[in-house]
């Protein structure tokens with residue numbers, strides 16, 4: 001039986017995490033999984049278990065914490081299905097099965113490329129060999145779990161006749177969901193929609209399975225292609241929050257969901273997503289991946305509901321629907337509220353965080369409250385946006401190998417200088433001073449002279465959280481690591497594969513120089529966590545398709 005709603009299969013934690021620099025720690029992944037569950041996502045692709053033991057552990061942790069009973073605030077009674085990706089090999093499938101084992105609803109998602117270019121140059125397999133492998137591996141996965149998804153990778157460029165054969169083989173071997181990926185974002189909406197219609201017409205047994213689509217955004221058409229597929233009978237859409245993913249990314253969750261919601265007159269089918277959680281989910285993912293959301297991004301961008309032109313403002317005052325097709329509250333982007341101040345107590349602070357979806361208690365609450373009090377000394381009103389920045393800065397930081405203790409800068413037209421005091425992994429404080437081309441450069445040089453983890457700064461972004469001269473500033477950086485000396489036995493073997501990776505860091509403070517230092521140190525701590533491999537935050541370097 002086909003689902004009565006479009007299933008939202010979220011791949012932020014798998015394809016999304018494959019975006020350069022979007023590496024997340026295990027605790028960040030868990031937080032994202034909880035948020036996805038609260039959104040009402042049907043299936044969470046929690047990772048690619050075979051990529052490394054750390055990835056397997058991360059998927060398992062999510063299966064235990066989110067996949068057994070869901071989480072408080074989930075809009076639907078059943079917990080989400082927890083899925084792991086697996087190449088078409090028994091070893092990958094075994095590891096996926098192990099990782100999802102604790103979940104009430106678990107899914108193995110296996111894939112094999114079917115397009116001529118992949119068959120010839122990547123797999124070096126004939127059509128017959130590809131079909132045999134699909135039959136063998138889908139049957140194997142089905143012998144372990146009831147819920148098996150199969151993806152013919154690069155389906156968008158696969159000959160239709162062969163695609164029918166591949167899909168038929170997967171159905172006969174027991175696949176329950178067939179995913180049609182446009183792996184390289186090559187197709188256009190009319191064409192992709194027609195592919196789905198033709199698959200429905202020509203593949204025997206197709207009515208027994210759910211048709212899914214997984215569109216990449218290389219031509220900026222991922223959302224349009226996904227929606228065209230829904231119009232032609234697809235009942236699962238694979239998406240990522242903020243549209244992150246390989247290269248130009250995946251279809252954006254918030255855009256697909258809101259298109260189906262706003263134009264329900266046209267589609268006649270919706271999702272079970274709680275749309276009021278969309279903005280919060282977007283902010284969290286942006287924070288933990290370091291991927292800044294462009295201001296004009298649909299649904300969740302800072303300007304998505306801002307009306308600038310006089311004629312528009314006039315129209316809005318007369319009637320909101322003149323220039324608004326959805327209300328900001330519907331996506332959880334209600335007006336910023338002035339909430340707390342200097343005299344607010346711990347209880348009010350904890351309550352507001354809870355309302356914003358951050359249930360913090362114990363030690364975490366103590367630390368966050370101490371920071372809130374310091375902020376309230378500098379800033380008269382603390383808004384929701386300030387609280388979110390503050391709590392994200394507190395909760396979603398990598399293990400602190402190096403920690404900022406004190407910082408002093410002198411700048412102007414002379415010689416910008418910075419003195420920094422950092423506490424190292426051994427608990428000892430160390431001081432360094434440097435001159436730079438500007439205060440941030442001087443600070444980064446001083447930090448480098450202490451930590452000695454050479455890296456190149458790819459991107460430096462600063463933005464204020466709210467309006468006003470006393471606003472909290474948020475800085476995010478992306479860096480590529482160079483080499484530094486470490487005894488070989490202390491190097492995590494996966495680090496070698498991660499050389500091309502980009503690491504991000506973020507920091508928030510009313511002083512943007514302090515925020516800049518914190519962001520840079522956070523990125524360095526991520527490099528150390530991966531290279532030295534002693535903490536659970538190590539991210540596997542492997543990536544999927």
Ligand code: KIV
Nearest residue numbers: 111151153181183545
């Ligand atoms: O883009 C792709 O083809 C994928 C598959 C693994 C589904 O990510």
Ligand code: ZN
Nearest residue numbers: 015183214246
């Ligand atoms: Zn993909």
